[in-house]
Amino acid sequence: MQLTLSVSLTHYLVLSAILFGIGLFGVLVKKNAISVLICIELMLNAVNINFIAISKYVTPGDFIGQIFAIFVITVAAAEVGIGLAIIIAIYRNRLSVNLDEFDWLKW
Amino acid sequence: MVEFAMQHAWLVPLLPALSFVIIVLLTRPWQKLSALVSIACMVSSCVIATLAAYGIFTNHEFTEKPLVYAARWFSLGLPGAPDLVVNVGVQLDPTSAMMIFMVSLVASLIQIYSVGYMEGDPGFSVFFSYLSLFASSMLLLVISSNLLQMFVAWELVGLCSYLLIGFYTHKISAREAAKKAFVTCRVADFGLLLGLLSLQIVFGTLDMVELSEKIHHFQEYTTAGVLTLIAVLVFIGPIGKSGQFPLHVWLPDAMEGPTPVSALIHAATMVVAGVYLVGRTMFLFSQVPAAMELVAVTGAFTALFAASIALTQREIKRILAYSTVSQLGYMMLALGVGSLTASMFHLWTHAFFKALMFLGAGSVLHALHHKADVWEMGGLIKKMPVTGWTFVIGGLAIAGIPPFAGFWSKDEILSMAFNSGHYVLFAMGAITAFMTAFYMWRLIFLAFFGDEKPENHPHESPVFMTAPLVVLAFLATVGGLVGTPWTPWDINWANWIWFHEAHHAEPNYMVMLGSVILAGAGIFLAYQLYYVDKARAKAHALADKYRALHTLSYNKFYIDEIYLWFNHSIVDGAAKLFFLFDIYIVDGIIINGIAAVTRLFGEGARISQTGxxxxxxxxxxxxxxxxxxxxxxxxxxxxxxxxxxxx
Incomplete structure (x- = not known):
């Protein structure tokens, strides 16, 4: 009996879910704004994996998933650029990147 | 000419309306021009009215079947009900022809009189514009072919009455009186409006001709009970407008307005609108005997009640005002006993002699710089012969001395009350006749005869004012001759204005003699108390002897005070109750309560906003x-x- 190890869709989905969970956890609990940004990148990449895996396994002929993944990477790059700029602006004002101190959205 | 006037009778109300617009928009800065425009329009209107009336009275067919020119005003399609169709038009029959003639004639005379009376008043032009508007509305009222149209005019005359009573806006009493008149009439108009709506709902029309045919066999539409209720509701309107008990309170106060207004609106024309409305809707009232009885009893009681107040009043216009209320009661009495003829006849003669007396009173007030107490006058006839003697003619006419106008009409009313078997009402009318003669001649002897008062410097009024007096005095003298029992049947009043069927008034010599004796006795008593007895000691002694009665009469039976008490205690009490309800229930629970709950939720939700x-x-x-x-x-x-x- 030969143990065949093949990578199926489920593996990809589990990997993606784990990545997404780690990212989400970081977004929710990290105090440092830059860490939060990095965690968001994790979540986005989890989504990218989903896109590509499903595209490959469910609709192998066309490349909609792949195109979407590239699209997401582009947008993520822009988002990180703006995010970092905002964090720098806040840091100049507050001399801090601790999210706990950023509660001015309150009433 | 006559043909033209009859076809274009709509011009009669329109011309004064035109002059109102012209004065308000164009000629207001020029007083004399405004008066000229107003009088020119009024006289033209009077000429057309006279010609139209002539046409109606020379053609007997219109007595049976009115001449109606009507057009569709508006119509509403109602789901599940007959369409509401309202026509507007003119209806000419002898009754309305008589009215347009009388109203336009008296209005013309009074406008001419006003030129003299209102001279130098800053509101001269405005006054004439109001008079024009009033004349227009009143003529529209009498000429209406539709009850809704009539109601519109009815409210318009009420508005003009309000404006003119409160014409001297700087006087608080005038403003108060205007409000009182308006509010009192509104109370009554509410009843009238309900009545008219019920008529529309039950019979599906408000056109008078159509309505009279439908009500003739009303059993197909409704029961007698409902019809009685409708008639009573309709009658509430005239109770207010014609100053019948218990809504008469506004009329004496209305004398705060300028005297020509009192003469025109509160004596000759507007206040008889109520009588006219009941007369016009006789087809309704005649079907329900209970309502007729109500009309008769209200009329008779008002006549007696107002006369008993007039006995002790001191202000000249107030006496005349109560006299008007009393005479309006007579007209209602006549309608109640079923005689449209007698009622309209008295309306006709009353318009002349009462307008005459009001204008005479105005002339006196003009001469004495608005000193109104008759006890402070005296001997005026020497300095003011035209005013004085025309006033005497008016006094003879209202007292009912033949051959003056009032005798014939009052006599006809009393005969009708007697012949129809209403002996109590007849007795009340007869007592009123005696009182009327007494208080009117008390006024005349006190004001025009006796010793002159040195502090007064009376002078005869200008010709603008005396000329209308003379014309009205002439009419008050001969105006009743059209309705005497001996007038040839062809031109006799009763041959033209009647309900159901014309019947020649058989002279009732008993009643006739009785009423002359009563009138003579009244005048004689006044002569003894106020002319022979120069010091009026006997009159004072009499007043002292019946002090309670005198006080009661002098204070108008405290009706105003009762209303005041009612308002203060009951209406204000209810208002306080509603105030508390508003504060605690509406504001407290409904408005602030909901706000508080919302706020509470807001406070709660706020915590979740950590930022x-x-x-x-x-x-x-x-x-x-x-x-x-x-x-x-x-x-x-x-x-x-x-x-x-x-x-």
Whole structure:
């Protein structure tokens, strides 16, 4: 009996879910704004994996998933650029990147 | 000419309306020009009215069947009910022809008189514009072919009455009187409006000709009870407008207005609108005997009641005002006993002699610089012969001395009350006749005869004022001759204005003699008390002897005070109750309560707003999770879809 190890869709989905969970956890609990940004990148990449895996396994002929993944990477790059700029602006004002101190959205 | 006037009778109300517009928009800065425009329009209107009336009275067919020119005003399609169709038009029959003639004639005379009376008043032009508007509305009222149209005019005359009573806006009493008149009439008009609406609902029309045919066999539409209720509701309007008890209170106060207004509106024309309305809707009242009795009793009681107040009043115009209320009661009495003829006849003669007396009173007030107490006058006839003697003619006419106008009409009313078997009402009318003669001659002896008062410097009024007096005195003398029992049947009043059927008034010599004796006795008593007895000691002694009665009469039976008490205690009490209800229930619970609950929720929800992004993100995530779980449990296929589309 030969143990065949093949990578199926489920593996990809589990990997993606784990990545997404780690990212989400970081977004929710990290105090440092830059860490939060990095965690968001994790979540986005989890989504990218989903896109590509499903595209490959469910609709192998066309490349909609792949195109979407590239699209997401582009947008993520822009988002990180703006995010970092905002964090720098806040840091100049507050001399801090601790999210706990950023509660001015309150009433 | 006559043909033209009859076809274009709509011009009669329109011309004064035109002059109102012209004065208000164009000629207001030029007083004399305004007066000229107003009088020119009024006289033209009077000429057309006279010609139209002539046409009606020389052609007997219109007595049976009125001449109606009507056009569609508006119509409303109502779901599940007959369409509401309202026509507007002119209806000419002898009654309305008589009215347009009388109203336009008296209005013309009074406008001419006003040129003298209102001279130098800053509101001269405005006064004439109001008079024009009033004349227009009043003529529209009498000429209406539709009850809704009549109601519109009815409210318009009420408005003019309000404006003219309160004409001297700087006087608080005038403003108060205007409000009182308006509010009192509004109370009554509410009843009238309900009556008219009921008529529309039950019979589906308000056109008078059509309505009279339908009511003639009303059993097809409704029961006698409902019809009685409608008649009573309709009658509430005239109670207010014609100053019948218990809504007479506004009329004496209305004398705060300029005297020509009192003469025109509160003696000759507007106040008889109520009588005219009942006369016009006789087809309704004659079907319900109970309502007729109500009209008769109200009329008789008002006549007696007002006369007993007039006995002791001191202000000249107030005496005349109560006399007007009393005479209006007579007219109502005549309608109640079923005689349209007698009622309209008295309306006709009353318009002349009462307008005459009011204008005479105005002339006196003009001469004495508005000193109104008759006890402070005296001997005026020497300095003011025209005013004085025309006033005496008016006094003879209202007292009922033949051959003056009032005798014939009053006599006809008394005969009708007697012949119809209403002996109590007849007795009340007879007592009123005696009182009328007494108080009117008390006024005349006190004001015009006796010793002159040195502090007064009377002078005769200008010709603008005396000329209308002379014309009215002439009419008050001969105006009744059209309705005497000996007038040839062809030109006799009773041959033209009647309800159901014309009947020649058989002279009732008993009643006739009795009423002359009563009138003579009244005058003689006044002569003894106020002329022979120069010091009036006997009159004072009499007043002292019956002090309670005198006080009661002098204070108008405290009706005003009763209303005041009613308003203060009951209406104000209810108002306080409603105020508390408003404060605690409406404001407290409904408005502030809801606000407080909302606020509470707001306070609660506020806590969740921490301002920390991560908290929001957590809630957001939990929300998505919840949606996913719910979808997974309620719709397994969509759950599969979410897990990557894997089956």
């Amino acid at each position: 920390r992004l991560q908290n929001y993100a957590l809630v957001f995530f939990l929300g998505v999770l919840a949606v996913a779980v719910i979808l997974a449990f309620t719709n397994p296929s969509s759950a599969g879809l979410m897990l990557g589309g894997v089956k």
